[in-house]
Amino acid sequence: MTLAIVFVMTDISGIKASAAASGKVAVPKLASEKTYESTYTHPYNKQIDTIVLHWGKTSGANRYQVYVKGGKYKNWTRYCTTTNNSVTVKKLSRATGYSFKVRAVNKNNVYSSFSPVQTIHTARMNYDKAGWEAMCRIVYHEVGRINDNMWDKPIVYVADCVVNRYVSAKYCNDPLWTPFYKNYNNIQSIIYQSGxxxxxxxxxxxxxxxxxxxxxxxxxxxxxVYGTTSYKGIKNDYNVYYWCNRSYYTNSNKIAYSFKIPWGYFSIWRTYWG
Structure with missing residues (x-):
């Protein structure tokens, strides 16, 4: 008489994978994060605490387990099990990076390997479509609608200026900016109406x-907005609140950068001092 031996393995979540069970499960593939001009990953007005994950339908899958690490999740933690191909991860911390991975499970409780890890940041501030466009428009204006690559650093630092003011006023209760902007409900109001x-x-x-x-x-x-180095490896500066077309130093570290404006009647040039 021949004995058949079946080995059973149990993972940390208690799901059993049997060598005798039928069917294989493919590894899920997380969809790429979509950044601007999209609510695919970051819903409008929920960017500080919500991330939406997407993955393609996986061959042999009956359901999916989503794991998260970051913020209050100090170690890999199962966030949920779902039959959908996306999940909205809520109640996250502002301006924080979160890592995610997903695995598929079939009807026989055989599970796949984990997907490659994907890291996504929550935003430093909330905004809607009009707010996003307002930020981009003012940056585009203040760097003279772009001349050439010498404007790369000013583009980054002007973007920092705009965002830093709003973040300081609305989320950090900064004594300088909060009183000034307290009557404006969103970033576009601050840009268009505050003066x-x-x-x-x-x-x-x-x-x-x-x-x-x-x-x-x-x-x-x-x-x-998201606290990530995104353009040409130029690191963001979270201490800059002004830009100017005059080169002068003050005792305030919040006046950080000056650069030549494009209209030609200023001959001032000082390279990105701070």
Missing amino acids: GFMSDYGLSRDGCNYKNVADKCKIAVWGA
Whole structure:
């Protein structure tokens, strides 16, 4: 008489995978993060605490396990099990990087290997479509609608200026910016109506409608909003609150960068001092 021996392995989640069970399960593939001009990964007005994950339908899968690490999740933690091909991960921390991985499970409780890890950041601030466009438009305007690559650093630092003011006022209770911006409900109101930036009309008059905004400005704004180095490896500066067309030093480290403006009647040039 021949004895058949079956080995049973149990993972940390208690799901059993039997060598005798039928069917194989493919490894899920997480879809790439979509950044600007999309709510695919980051829903409008929920960017500080919500991330949406997507993956393709996986051969042989009956359900999926989603794991998260980051923020309050100090170690890999199963967030949920779902039969869908996406999940909305909620109640996350602002301005925090989270890592995710997914594995598929079939009807016989055979599970796949984990997908490659994907890391996504929550934003430093919430915004809607109009707010996103306002940020991009003002950056595009303030760097003279882009001349050449010498404007790469100013693009990043102007984006930092715009975002830093709003973040300081709305999320950090900064004593300088909170009183100034407390009556404005969103970033576009601050840009268009506060007097600290420029009006919607003025931007349009100067040719700075969103359809004209260069991609490099959008990439730089994304980096400033999400706290990630996004444009040409230029690191963001979270201590800069002003830009100017005059070169002068003050005792305030919040006046950080000056650069030559494009209209020609200033001969000032000082390279990105801080």
